[in-house]
Amino acid sequence: MLRPIIIGGYRKSGKTQLIKKLVKELSNRGYRVGTIKHVPQEGFTLDQPESDTWRHAQAGADPVISISPEEVATLEKRKASLEEVLLSLHDLDFVVIEGFRKSENIAKIITARSEGEAKELNDEFTIGFIGHGVENKPVLDQEDVDSLADLIEQKSIPPVGGLDCGECGYDNCREFALAAINGEASKDGCTPLQGPVILRVDGERIPIKSFVKDVIGKAVSGIVSSLKGAEGRKIEIEVEKDER
Template sequence: MKVVVVSGYKDSGKTAVVEGLVEEFVDRGYRVGTVKHISQEDFTLDQPGSDTWRHMNAGSEVVIALSSNETAVLGEGEKDLDDLLRSLMDLDFVILEGFKNIENMARIVVASDEKEAEELGDEFTIGFVGNDKNGENVFELNDVSAIADLVERKSVMYVGGLDCGSCGYSSCREFVLSSVEGKAQTDECEALKGPVYLSIDGKRIPLKPFVKDLISNTITGIVSSLKDTGGNKIEIKVENHER
């Protein structure tokens, strides 16, 4: 999964850029997800007095609204972005809207003028949209295909903050910056590539390739000996009650 952040001030057109990228990537055959950051205090998708609001107000930690058209999962508090992105790993691209201060992800800045571009741009920025700045990778709002080409080429797989050094860089930050600059391949994070995922108490644990192969072969062998275990994705949760 590769991620890109689309940042800009209110009414800059960043939602239109996200919308255009989603449509373009879907047309190209990719599976896409989005995450919208809402800075408004006390914002809630649920309406006070509704049935689901009453469930939450009564103390339910998670409320799921299920209809024939959609499913909504409601929960109190802000969910950790790292956990949220890890839950979307089956997608090809995730586009984040807002998140002006986040790092370790390629960024598209949507700005109305050069001053805004300078305020919002950082070392992770791969392109600008809608401002009067001259230079490479500066686009108009309707240049959707060209913006998508840039994101497809320069966005980086989600690495979080493992800082394991498996890629040869001292930190995930250095790896992402090198990828954005075109020096490293955008999918060179060996610790996260492949079919095996290890998390302990919510923290992603990097794995060497031979460890991944060992775990994958062992688990697959055990599961294949059981009845009714056909499928492509195996999930196992182990709780250590001795600690």
């Protein structure tokens, strides 16, 4: 079950160094760990101008994929929200996010060089601080990665669906996320993102309410069960829209 954690703070506050240590610690604990880096600059690209892959993209290729003996890189020329990207990382246990400090519904660790910075950056989703802190929340030393990983294991929660459907028993996703982070609600209480029916459109995970999930599941199972050779527990269907 994927759980994201934001490492937030101002520039040059030690976020990257902390993330390096945290990724190593979580990996040593047996977790599959990925990272996301927020790059706020407009027009930024990882692709080098005038490189072959850059020329491919300029000609209209999307995505552009490069393969080397040690690496596969996929460049997609499109906008995407943090929530969309998180829901695509279903094979990971943790994803450590550098930046996106203003995001909600995700537990945060704030790196602060002063109590003033801690006060400016603190919000309801902040579970702890590195360096300086406020509101009696845990303040850890950057070298105490073991305690930091313990805190993240305890407090971080899976992504929420964003439907504000109320199936979790709370009025909206924000209230549920805060309750789950504080241990007042089950971390896996966001039913639109739970099985047994998973919907993806063009690769993007779509949260669906329990009623719709039940209708889809029963309809598909009923149809497939009538087909010869279609016995099994897991059903996968790919549908392409007819644009005629």
